[in-house]
Ligand SMILES: Nc1ncnc2c1ncn2[C@@H]1O[C@H](COP(=O)(O)OP(=O)(O)O)[C@@H](O)[C@H]1O
C-alpha cells in the first residue's frame with residue numbers, strides 16, 4: 116500500500132476540520148476525494164505534503180511515517196503556479212532542480228508527448244489555461260514521486276476545456292499509471308476519472324462513504340452519457356446533497 | 364512613430380518652457396549673472412566642454428562606484444534582514460529613522476573622520492543609494508506570490524532554494540525600481556560629496572563657477588547633472604528589459 120492515513124484528526128484553533136479520517140491509496144490507483152468546498156480537502160493535502168502535522172493519527176507513505184516531511188509527493192495545485200520568468204521547459208524541470216540535476220531530454224520528450232513541443236521556450240503568459248495545467252501536471256509527474264496529489268486542478272477552467280483536460284489526463288495516466296489522489300468537488304469528474312472515490316462530509320470532515328467505480332478502462336467521453344454512469348452519479352448526488360443542503 | 368506619440372507631449376512642453384525662458388530673459392533684459400538665457404547656457408556649454416569633460420568623467424566614475432557599493436551593501440543587508448525576520452523588526456524602524464538625517468549634515472563629520480580622500484565621498488553616495496535598494500528588495504521578497512511559495516514548499520524546497528529560485532527572481536522588478544531611484548540619487552550624491560573638497564568633478568566646477576558669478580556655467584553644470592541622471596536611469600532600464608523575462612501575471 117502506497118499511502119495510508121489512520122484516524123487523522125486536525126483542528127485550527129477551536130475549529131475541528133478533519134475528524135477521524137482513514138483512507139489509503141494503492142500502487143497505480145486513481146483515487147478521488149469528493150467533498151463540498153470548505154470541508155477540509157486541501158487541509159488533508161497539507162498534511163500529506165508535510166506542511167502541517169496531524170493532531171492525532173498517522174500518515175504512512177510506503178510504510179514510513181511522513182509527518183512534517185515535505186517533497187515526498189508530486190503536487191499540482193488549483194492554480195497552475197508556474198513561474199512567470201521561466202520558460203515552459205524550465206518550469207517543467209523545476210522540481211527536479213530541487214533534488215538534483217534537471218533532465219531536459221526527458222522534459223522535452225514529455226512536452227512532445229502532450230503536444231506542447233512548440234511552446235517549450237514560451238513563457239507561461241503565452242499559454243491558455245488548459246495548456247498551463249498540462250505543464251503543471253508534467254512538472255508534478257517529473258518530480259519522480261510515486262504519489263501525485265492533484266488539488267482541484269481543473270476547477271478554474273471552463274466547461275469545455277475541463278472535459279478536454281479530463282480526457283487528456285486519463286490518456287496520459289492510462290499509459291503511465293502513477294498513483295493519483297485527486298481532490299474535486301465535481302461528482303462527474305470523480306466518476307469519470309477515478310477507480311475509487313472517498314466522499315467527505317462537510318466540516319468537520321469524516322469519510323461518509325467509499326465508492327468503487329466499476330467502469331472499465333480506457334474510458335471514453337461517451338461514458339458520460341451511459342446509463343450506469345448516470346445512476347451512480349444520482350447516488351453520489353444524493354449522498355452529497357445532505358452535506359451541501361445545510362450550506363455553509 | 365510610437366516614440367513621438369508617447370514622448371511628443373513632454374518634449375513639446377520642454378521646448379515651450381525653454382522658449383518662454385529665453386523670451387522672458389530677452390524682453391526684460393535680465394543680466395546674465397542673475398539668470399542666463401538657455402541659448403547662452405548652451406553656447407557656454409559647447410565652449411567649456413573640452414575642459415569640463417574631465418570633470419564629468421570624474422563625477423560619473425565617482426557616482427557609479429558609489430552606486431555599486433551602496434546597492435551591493437543595500438542588497439546584502441536586505442537579504443540578511445529577510446533571512447532574520449526578528450532582526451528585521453528591530454532594525455527596520457532605525458533604518459527609516461536614519462533617512463531623516465540630511466546627508467549634508469553628516470559631511471563635516473565624515474571629513475573629520477576620514478579626511479578629504481575617496482572614502483568619505485563613497486560613504487556619502489553609498490548612504491543615499493543604499494536605502495532605496497533595501498526598501499525595494501525587502502518589499503520584493505515579502506510580496507512573493509503566496510501560491511508560488513506554497514508550491515515550492517510543498518515540493519520540498521530548502522530555504523536557500525526558496526530564495527534563489529523564487530524570492531530573488533520574483534523581486535527583480537521591485538529591485539530594479541529601487542535601483543533606478545538610487546541611480547538618480549547617486550549623481551546628486553557625487554556632486555554633493557565633491558562640494559566638500561575635491562580636485563575635479565562637476566561639484567568642483569559648480570563651486571568655482573558660483574564664486575566667480577559665472578551663472579551660465581552653474582546652469583551648464585545643472586543641466587549636465589540632469590542629463591547624467593537620465594542617462595544612468597535609461598541604461599538601467601535597458602538592463603532591466605534584458606534581465607526580466609516573461610512578464611508577471613495578474
Ligand atoms: N491555516 C488555517 N488556519 C485556520 N483555518 C484553516 C486553515 N486552513 C484551513 N482552514 C479552515 O479549514 C477549513 C477547510 O479548508 P480547506 O481544507 O481549504 O477546504 P477545501 O479544500 O475542502 O475547500 C476551512 O473552513 C478553512 O477556513
Ligand SMILES: [Mg+2]
Pocket residue numbers: 156157266267
Ligand atoms: Mg481546497
